[in-house]
Amino acid sequence: MPCSWCFKRTVPCRMAASSSRCAECVRRGRSCDGSSVASALTKLMSEQKRVEDQEADAEEELFVLQTQLQTVVGRLARLRRQKRFLKERGSELLRRGLQSLDELEGELESLETNATTDAHSLGVPASVDWSSFGLDLSEADLAALADPAPLDGPGSSGETLPVSQGSGGS
Template identity: 40%
Template sequence: MPCSNCHRHCCACVVDLSKSNSCSECVRRKTSCDGHDIARRLYQSMKDANRLEEEEDKLLRSSVEIQSRLLRVREQKRHLQKRQKEMFDHGMADLAEELGDTDPLVEESASSSGVPAASVKLTGGLVFEQWAQENGLEMPDFEVVAVGQGSGDANPQSLS
């Protein structure tokens, strides 16, 4: 790498480190030579660039690994939610079977609201009260509410 003076004057920059840190042209012109310093700074700069490149590669690999773990966790979460829904649906079907689906009012309410019949029965008051007593549960005071479709911000209408 030529020093600043040799670069400016388009000369060959030759340094004999056994004699001096200055090039022969700078010695001849009796000027300061920054050739040795430029080479050292360039070497340090190249070393820093390599270090940053390695750090970038490491972070990229880490990012890919984290993204893969995130996708795996999301898939496990979806699977768990699916299993929870299946277990809930199975439990509600068992409960509906235990209670019997012969109440036409409950079935009409379920079909018009899109809510499973067992869910309507649970909110239907007397049926739930009977089930709670049969299973040895103390019946708390519940307010019976109408079940129906509507916007998510609609308030249930009290039937009592």
């Protein structure tokens, strides 16, 4: 490598025998940076190689991260589509369920109307006058008759009642 003085003057720079300076610097009695330029160039080239290697590593890492990002973004998009589909499907089922519930209520009302109409056509009165049968039933009695719940008391739990022995037995 030419030293700085030789390089500026475009003079050929040759190292002197048994010296770390170039022949021109030795002849002029100057300090020579020829050997330090070579070592600096070597350091510079090795540093440049190190940076290029780090750049390649960073590019490879970036590629891996971009691939992972694309995978995650794709998964997120798929999950959002599934979520939207499930919400739409749930809404549709709810609407369909409410519609069928309305239909069932309509059928029930129709059956009740038909049953009342059928009972009237058979001669069953709309309300019964229980007193005409000799029964004096209050509203509470009628409600108790309409409620099929078991009565509390002996025999309601399946136990048998004791039979009393009469005095004039067989």
